[in-house]
Amino acid sequence: MRIVIHDYAGHPFQVQLSRYLAGLGHDVLHIYSSSISGTPQGALTRQPGDPAGFEAHGISLGYTIDKTKFFQVYFQDDVKHAALAVEQVERFQPDVVMAANTPLRINAALQEHCRRHNAKFVFWVQDLFGEAAKRILAGKWGGMGSFAGAYMQAFEHRLLKKSDAIVLIAEAFRGHIPKVSCPVEVIENWAPLEEMPLRDRVNPWGAKHGLAETRNFIYSGTLGMKHNPDLLVGVAKAFQEVSDVRMVVISQGKGMEYLTAAKAEMGLGNLVLLPFQDFADLPDVMATADVLVAILEPDAGVFSVPSKVLSYLCAGRGILLAVPPENLAARIVAENGAGMVVPPTDVPAFVAAAREMLAGDLSGYGSAARAYAERTFDIDAIAARFLDVFSRAGVRV
Template sequence: MRILIHDFSGHAFTSTLSRELARRGHEVAHVFSSSFLTPQGPNERRADDPDNLQLISIKLDQPIDKGNLRKRRAGEIEHGRRATQVIREFKPDLVLSGNTPLDAQRMFLDHCEQAGIPFLFWVQDLIGQAAVRILRRKVPVVGGTIGKYYQSMENRLLERSRKVVVISEDFRPHLPAGVKPENIHVVENWAVLDEISVKPRQNEWAAAQGASEGLTYVYSGTLGMKHNPELLVQMAKSLQSVPGAQVIVISGGAGLEFVAQRAQELNLGNLKTLPFQPFEQLENVLGTADVLMAILEPDAGVFSVPSKVLSYLCAGRALLLAVPPENLAARIVAGREAGIVVPPTDTEAFVRAGMELAQDANRREQMGRNARAYAEETFDIRRITDRFLEIFESALAK
C-alpha cells in the first residue's frame, strides 16, 4: 500500500505511525511543515529508517506568522499548494491528513477526489468551531462571519471525506449530519513511549541548566497568550517560599516573551525561560521535572487534547493541569490519579495545587507511577498501527 500521511504540525507521535507502517512493508510518505513554530518530533531520517519511508518537509520562504491572521492564512495556503504537489507526485493509494489548516485540507481533498484517491480526515480539533469563537473575539464585527465560513467549509470537507478519524468519542455529536456513522472511527492520540523513558532527576540536561538540585516545575510546549501564561508566573512567585525551587518554561513566541518579561518585572530569579529543545533531549527535559505543567484555553472544551500532556504521562512525573474539566486530557489525568486538574481561569487554585505537590514527595512519586502505567497500557504503536490499517483497508474497499 502507498500511504501518504500529512501532519502539518510535525508532531512526534504521527511520525511513529509512519515509521511503523514502513517497517511493515508499506510505501510511506510522511509530510509536515517546517515553517510552523511548534515543538516537532524526530522528522529527520534515521539510520534505521527503511528505504520505503520518505520524510518530506515543506519549508516556505518565511516562517508562518501565527500573530498575523492575513499572513498566517497566506502561509497556510502556500503550504497547501506545495503539499498538494507532493501528493500529486507520490501518487498514494490513500491520504490521511490531520492537524491541517482548512484551506490546505480543502486543496488536498480536491486533488484526491479528482485523482480517485481515498481521503481520510484525521480530526485533532474542530478548527471551524474554534474559528467562530476566536475570530469573533479577535476581529470585531466581521470575525464571526469569517469563523462561520470556516465552520461551513470544515463541515463540507468532513462530509466529502472517505473516512473521518477522530481522537475521542466526544467528537461524534459535533460532526455534521452528513458524515455517516459507519465512516467515523475513533483512535485516541498517543505519545512516543519508546523514546520517552523515565529518566533520573539528575541527568545531563538538568546539569546543563543548573537544575539537578531543588524542586523543579517544567512547562514544555506551545504557549500563547490565550493559554494564560500568568499562571506560570504566579506559580514561580509562590515557589519563592520553597528554598531552591524553580520553574522552567520551554516554548517560543509571544507567550514565552510574556513570561520572560514578567520574570524581570517581578525579579523572579527562580523563573527560567528557554526556547524549544531538540526532540532528542525531550526525555531528559521532562525527567528534570518534579512536576510537569500544562495549560489549555478555557474555550477549548472537550476537543483539543494537548500532545504535551501525553508526552508528560510517559515521563513518569506528577502533572499539574489548568484545563477545562470536561477535556479528555483532564479526565485521563484525574481518572488515573496522575496529577491535579484545576480550571484554567482559577489562578489561586493552580498555585494552591502546585504548592500542595511541593509539600508531598510521596504523592508526586505515586502520581508519576500512575502516569507511566497509563502510558504503557495505552501507547502501544503496534496496536495503534493495526487499528489504522483496519481503517485504511475499509476505505480502500469502497
C-alpha cells in the same frame, strides 16, 4: 500500499505512526510544515535505522508563518502550502492521503487531488477548526467575524462529508460532526512510548542546566498570551523564598517575552527560561521535573488534548494541569490519578495545587501516569486500527 500522512504540526506521535507503517513494508511520505514556530515537533528527519520506505518532507514557505494574521494565513500562507503539498502528493502517487492538524484550505486541496487521481482521503480530526473559528471570530470585525466563523464551519462540514473515512480522537466528537456516509472510527491520541523512556532524576541535561539538585516544576511547549503565563509567574513567586525550587519554562514566542519581562521586574531568580530543546533530550528534560506543568487556553476545544500532556504521561511524573474542567485532558489526568487539575484562569488555585503536590508523595502520580501510557499507547494495536480504517475507506491494504 503507498501512504501520505500530512500532519501540518509535525507532532511526535504522527511521525511515529508513519515510521511504523513503513516498517511494515508500506511506502510512507510524511509531510509537515517547516514554516511554523511555537509548536514542538517530533523527529522529522531520517534517523539511523529508519525503514527504507519512510520519507519525510517539510513544506517551507521561506518565512515563519504569523498565526495572528488571520487573513494572510488563510488567503496566502495556506494557499502556498497547499500548492507545495499537492506537488509532493503528485510526485509520490499514493493510494491514500490522511491529513491531521491541517488547515481547511489545505485539506480541501489534498482532498480534491485525491478525487482526481483515484486516491482515498482520510480526515483525521484532531480538533474542529470550523467550530473553533466560529467561537473565536464571533463579535469581531463589526459582526463579520460571526459570518466568517459560520462559513468556516460549513466548509469543514463539506470536507468531512466528502471524505472516504474519518478518524476522531474522542467518542464525544460524533455529536459535533455532520451526518456522513463514510466510515467513522475513534482512535485516541497517544505519545511515542519508546521515544520517551524513563530516565534518572539526576541526568546530564539537568546537571547542565543547574537543575540536578533542585526541585523543579517544568513547563515545556507552546506558550502564548492566551495560555495565561501569569500561572507560571504565580508559582515562581510562591516559591521565591524557597532556595531549592525552580519554575522552568521551555518555550518561545510572546509568552516567553512576557515571562522574561516579569522575571526582570520581580527579580524572580527561580524562574528559569529556556528555548525549545532537541527532541532527543526530551526524556531527560521530563525526568528532571518533580512536577510537569501544562496549560490549555480557556477557549480551547473540549476535546483538544495537548501533545505535551500525552508525552508527560510517558515520563512517570506527576502532572499539574490548568485546563477547562470539561476538557478531555483534564478527564484523563484526574480519572487516572496522574496529577491535579485546576481551571486555567485561577492563579491562586494553581499555586495551591503546586504547593500541595510538591509537599506530598509524587511517586503515586508518576506511577499512575506511566501506567496509563503503557496501557494505552501500544503502537502495534494503534497502527492496526489505522490500517483497518484505510481498508474500510476502500484501499487495498
